[in-house]
Amino acid sequence: xxxxxxxxxxxxxxxxxxxxxxxxxxxxxxxxxxxxxxxxxxxxxxxxxxxxxxxxxxxxxxxxxxxxxxxxxxxxxxxxxxxxxxxxxxxxxxxxxxxxxxxxxxxxxxxxxxxxxxxxxxxxxxxxxxxxxxxxxxxxxxxxxxxxxxxxxxxxxxxxxxxxxxxxxxxxxxxxxxxxxxxxxxxxxxxxxxxxxxxxxxxxxxxxxxxxxxxxxxxxxxxxxxxxxxxxxxxxxxxxxxxxxxxxxxxxxxxxxxxxxxxxxxxxxxxxxxxxxxxx
Amino acid sequence: xxxxxxxxxxxxxxxxxxxxxxxxxxxxxxxxxxxxxxxxxxxxxxxxxxxxxxxxxxxxxxxxxxxxxxxxxxxxxxxxxxxxxxxxxxxxxxxxxxxxxxxxxxxxxxxxxxxxxxxxxxxxxxxxxxxxxxxxxxxxxxxxxxxxxxxxxxxxxxxxxxxxxxxxxxxxxxxxxxxxxxxxxxxxxxxxxxxxxxxxxxxxxxxxxxxxxxxxxxxxxxxxxxxxxxxxxxxxxxxxxxxxxxxxxxxxxxxxxxxxxxxxxxxxxxxxxxxxxxxxxxxxxxxxxxxxxxxxxxxxxxxxxxxxxxxxxxxxxxxxxxxxxxxxxxxxxxxxxxxxxxxxxxxxxxxxxxxxxxxxxxxxxxxxxxxxxxxxxxxxxxxxxxxxxxxxxxxxxxxxxxxxxxxxxxxxxxxxxxxxxxx
Amino acid sequence: xxxxxxxxxxxxxxxxxxxxxxxxxxxxxxxxxxxxxxxxxxxxxxxxxxxxxxxxxxxxxxxxxxxxxxxxxxxxxxxxxxxxxxxxxxxxxxxxxxxxxxxxxxxxxxxxxxxxxxxxxxxxxxxxxxxxxxxxxxxxxxxxxxxxxxxxxxxxxxxxxxxxxxxxxxxxxxxxxxxxxxxxxxxxxxxxxxxxxxxxxxxxxxxxxxxxxxxxxxxxxxxxxxxxxxxxxxxxxxxxxxxxxxxxxxxxxxxxxxxxxxxxxxxxxxxxxxxxxxxxxxxx
Numbered sequence: 009x010x011x012x013x014x015x016x017x018x019x020x021x022x023x024x025x026x027x028x029x030x031x032x033x034x035x036x037x038x039x040x041x042x043x044x045x046x047x048x049x050x051x052x053x054x055x056x057x058x059x060x061x062x063x064x065x066x067x068x069x070x071x072x073x074x075x076x077x078x079x080x081x082x083x084x085x086x087x088x089x090x091x092x093x094x095x096x097x098x099x100x101x102x103x104x105x106x107x108x109x110x111x112x113x114x115x116x117x118x119x120x121x122x123x124x125x126x127x128x129x130x131x132x133x134x135x136x137x138x139x140x141x142x143x144x145x146x147x148x149x150x151x152x153x154x155x156x157x158x159x160x161x162x163x164x165x166x167x168x169x170x171x172x173x174x175x176x177x178x179x180x181x182x183x184x185x186x187x188x189x190x191x192x193x194x195x196x197x198x199x200x201x202x203x204x205x206x207x208x209x210x211x212x213x214x215x216x217x218x219x220x221x222x223x224x225x226x227x228x229x230x231x232x233x234x235x236x237x238x239x240x241x242x243x244x245x246x247x248x249x250x251x252x253x254x255x256x257x258x259x260x261x262x263x264x265x266x267x268x269x270x271x272x273x274x275x276x277x278x279x280x281x282x283x284x285x286x287x288x
Numbered sequence: 289x290x291x292x293x294x295x296x297x298x299x300x301x302x303x304x305x306x307x308x309x310x311x312x313x314x315x316x317x318x319x320x321x322x323x324x325x326x327x328x329x330x331x332x333x334x335x336x337x338x339x340x341x342x343x344x345x346x347x348x349x350x351x352x353x354x355x356x357x358x359x360x361x362x363x364x365x366x367x368x369x370x371x372x373x374x375x376x377x378x379x380x381x382x383x384x385x386x387x388x389x390x391x392x393x394x395x396x397x398x399x400x401x402x403x404x405x406x407x408x409x410x411x412x413x414x415x416x417x418x419x420x421x422x423x424x425x426x427x428x429x430x431x432x433x434x435x436x437x438x439x440x441x442x443x444x445x446x447x448x449x450x451x452x453x454x455x456x457x458x459x460x461x462x463x464x465x466x467x468x469x470x471x472x473x474x475x476x477x478x479x480x481x482x483x484x485x486x487x488x489x490x491x492x493x494x495x496x497x498x499x500x501x502x503x504x505x506x507x508x509x510x511x512x513x514x515x516x517x518x519x520x521x522x523x524x525x526x527x528x529x530x531x532x533x534x535x536x537x538x539x540x541x542x543x544x545x546x547x548x549x550x551x552x553x554x555x556x557x558x559x560x561x562x563x564x565x566x567x568x569x570x571x572x573x574x575x576x577x578x579x580x581x582x583x584x585x586x587x588x589x590x591x592x593x594x595x596x597x598x599x600x601x602x603x604x605x606x607x608x609x610x611x612x613x614x615x616x617x618x619x620x621x622x623x624x625x626x627x628x629x630x631x632x633x634x635x636x637x638x639x640x641x642x643x644x645x646x647x648x649x650x651x652x653x654x655x656x657x658x659x660x661x662x663x664x665x666x667x668x669x670x671x672x673x674x675x676x677x678x679x680x681x682x683x684x685x686x687x688x689x690x691x692x693x694x695x696x697x698x699x700x701x702x703x704x705x706x707x708x709x710x711x
Numbered sequence: 712x713x714x715x716x717x718x719x720x721x722x723x724x725x726x727x728x729x730x731x732x733x734x735x736x737x738x739x740x741x742x743x744x745x746x747x748x749x750x751x752x753x754x755x756x757x758x759x760x761x762x763x764x765x766x767x768x769x770x771x772x773x774x775x776x777x778x779x780x781x782x783x784x785x786x787x788x789x790x791x792x793x794x795x796x797x798x799x800x801x802x803x804x805x806x807x808x809x810x811x812x813x814x815x816x817x818x819x820x821x822x823x824x825x826x827x828x829x830x831x832x833x834x835x836x837x838x839x840x841x842x843x844x845x846x847x848x849x850x851x852x853x854x855x856x857x858x859x860x861x862x863x864x865x866x867x868x869x870x871x872x873x874x875x876x877x878x879x880x881x882x883x884x885x886x887x888x889x890x891x892x893x894x895x896x897x898x899x900x901x902x903x904x905x906x907x908x909x910x911x912x913x914x915x916x917x918x919x920x921x922x923x924x925x926x927x928x929x930x931x932x933x934x935x936x937x938x939x940x941x942x943x944x945x946x947x948x949x950x951x952x953x954x955x956x957x958x959x960x961x962x963x964x965x966x967x968x969x970x971x972x973x974x975x976x977x978x979x980x981x982x983x984x985x986x987x988x989x990x991x992x993x994x995x
Contacts (some may be wrong), residue, residue: 021800101721129960543831
């Protein structure tokens with residue numbers, strides 16, 4: 009779109025506005041609910057968007073003091089970071105091979121890797137529970153760190169393969185001709201160019217680990233070792249009574265670190281490259 | 289920007305290493321060779337009920353030089369965990385088994401006849417309905433622990449406004465419902481895919497003389513009694529808001545707590561929440577027994593009991609612990625802290641339970657002898673659980689109430705039940 | 712054979728962690744296994760029997776419909792979002808962060824917020840609609856089949872859109888600027904550039920994301936389980952939730968596995984085709 013920068017900006021903001029509203033309004037509601045008093049929350053006469061009877065921090069206090077929420081956060085961070093790091097390394101190597109090397113059975117391997125991903129975790133958790141127990145990992149964070157790559161590696165491999173494939177082949181070819189090893193070519197030539205894709209794939213993989221529920225619920229029993237998703241759902245829902253204020257507080261607080269992470273990393277690389285790449 | 293990010297990573301890496309050492313230590317929860325009892329239970333509406341169990345556990349642990357660890361999770365997740373642990377042949381020692389679960393998990397449960405014999409020697413037999421759930425294939429596979437009721441919960445002030453009192457029969461309710469709808473405070477009973485709906489509609493069906501099966505498990509849903517029940521619900525639904533077709537378990541709570549609803553069928557959680565949150569109208573929230581139909585008054589109950597997994601390393605210790613749950617002190621502690629949400633399953637403790645001091649909770653006294661499980665009149669089994677989990681009865685009523693003829697609604701239920709494995 | 716060296720670590724992990732569970736799950740689906748009872752091998756009998764039941768046929772149809780509509784919506788909206796996000800204007804950094812939040816929040820928790828927003832008594836939508844006098848009575852969002860289906864698709868799109876948007880964006884930015892400049896010089900307009908330059912070059916990323924989303928959406932559990940529990944009258948029941956109700960919760964492992972894996976053969980076929988197409992398109 010050609011035009012003055014101001015006009016372009018207006019179009020950009022106008023286009024972004026509906027998406028931002030759509031994305032954020034549930035969180036606005038969650039935020040308001042997390043500081044609203046219970047009596048006002050249940051009062052039908054009150055405006056759901058406002059707080060009339062004063063802000064209360066009770067729900068956050070309950071979350072941080074009466075449940076093991078800080079520990080759950082810690083556990084989620086440990087599990088997500090470890091499993092993502094391991095998965096990305098494995099996936100990067102595999103994706104490079106699949107996307108940039110010619111060899112027999114390449115399609116078969118691609119299909120196999122992805123077929124693993126096709127298995128629903130709501131079914132897989134049963135035989136995995138047995139595996140976890142056999143490895144004596146039951147009720148430890150290792151059970152998750154070890155099993156999460158099973159669905160993260162296929163996901164990240166395929167995402168990376170798509171990004172890696174987009175880089176022109178001749179760049180490596182000349183390096184290889186000059187005597188560089190494949191691994192060296194990967195490190196020095198392909199990686200820098202594929203950075204946006206790698207960052208994207210890593211962050212999305214991280215989110216998969218962060219939000220995962222069924223394995224976290226099944227493999228871990230000790231309250232202090234639960235991850236954030238399992239802990240919040242389990243401690244704040246009791247039969248037909250939901251601790252709405254604390255649930256929303258938990259949901260927000262559990263999302264915050266990941267949003268910060270995304271903002272720090274994703275944006276730098278993506279924005280740096282949009283400077284040059286796409287015509288506005 | 290780059291420096292900041294690098295510093296940030298370095299700092300977190302350092303902190304992370306320290307944290308990791310702690311959390312990843314292999315101590316975890318591998319059951320100690322002896323001396324640790326791990327218990328899995330559903331988290332009660334009332335947190336104090338769970339605390340009571342923790343207290344009993346702690347006392348037992350202190351006395352026997354053992355360790356007690358209790359895990360309390362939401363009911364739908366208990367089923368998932370039970371199955372996973374059976375696959376893994378490792379996990380908890382004592383598990384919470386509701387209604388049909390002892391029958392379903394029978395292959396993995398230790399017979400507890402000796403424990404039950406000791407309990408009944410001291411306190412007399414369990415209620416029949418409790419035994420119905422826990423006694424499977426000639427053995428006690430689950431020691432019944434509590435029952436959850438479904439009472440009529442109503443706003444005495446709204447009913448008084450329209451000149452009505454607590455409905456004693458379904459006809460009373462229908463008559464009042466019309467008046468209450470005009471007054472802007474309709475009644476609300478879930479006709480949707482949620483447990484509350486099962487809990488309200490099964491006893492309604494029974495009170496009209498209908499049932500899913502006979503005592504032998506053969507289908508009896510296709511009957512004039514079912515037709516009468518469908519006709520009734522059609523009329524009642526016309527006096528309720530269409531929202532009832534979408535309710536989940538917390539919806540009727542919200543309906544009443546918002547001040548809008550005038551009547552629903554629920555466990556005591558609505559009344560207790562109103563009281564605890566000091567809602568303005570808390571004094572007007574009252575309980576009545578579920579309404580009676582032409583064939584009498586039928587009560588629905590959910591029974592929870594304790595089973596012991598065969599793969600447990602601490603079967604004897606677990607049995608001892610179970611015995612300690614059924615002393616007079618333990619029962620008193622549990623029933624007091626429970627505040628009336630859970631009912632005892634031993635008549636001995638139902639004579640004057642702590643919560644009977646509250647007149648609104650007294651309808652629960654004398655509830656158990658007349659109560660039935662969802663599988664009534666047949667024994668609990670996997671098919672009853674499937675019918676329950678796929679909400680065949682609520683869906684049958686939902687169809688009828690939204691335009692289907694009795695014939696079509698019953699045909700739907702018949703097909704669904706046959707698909708499940710009934711004949 | 713360097714390629715195999717690169718692949719070995721990943722393959723080793725997957726073989727160790729996935730082949731046994733995979734094999735076991737497939738085997739289960741072809742037996743009459745119940746909890747504690749291994750059952751008999753019955754081949755495709757479970758699958759055939761399920762197809763003859765009312766609840767399963769409805770569920771299968773729901774799953775296909777739900778997946779198709781949600782993925783299509785995410786695709787179209789995701790592309791649009793990516794184009795918007797690619798604009799270099801001040802503050803776009805914050806906008807990108809903002810639109811990411813639904814994906815990043817754990818779905819099991821954010822769906823709870825949506826249940827309240829659709830709740831028959833307290834829905835904020837109803838509150839707004841009634842205040843604006845657009846409706847006379849509260850809308851039963853989750854009580855009318857058509858609206859309930861709309862609601863679950865909406866929540867799924869809300870949560871999944873950032874994945875599409877950001878992934879497409881990352882794909883967009885790797886397209887060299889010179890290609891667009893050359894096209895402009897050749898007289899190709901913006902729409903033409905999009906159709907003939909952007910779309911074809913994005914194809915590998917598009918295909919990957921769509922395939923992932925098809926897999927994730929068709930096996931979605933939390934959204935339906937929490938929001939509608941499959942209702943009203945099983946009109947939002949999907950394979951994953953039905954597998955829980957008829958399988959896991961009742962000890963019928965064979966049936967549960969068969970329900971969970973019903974789409975498996977189709978998904979494998981689609982994956983294999985995609986693998987072939989992608990390999991071809993990767994030879995620049």
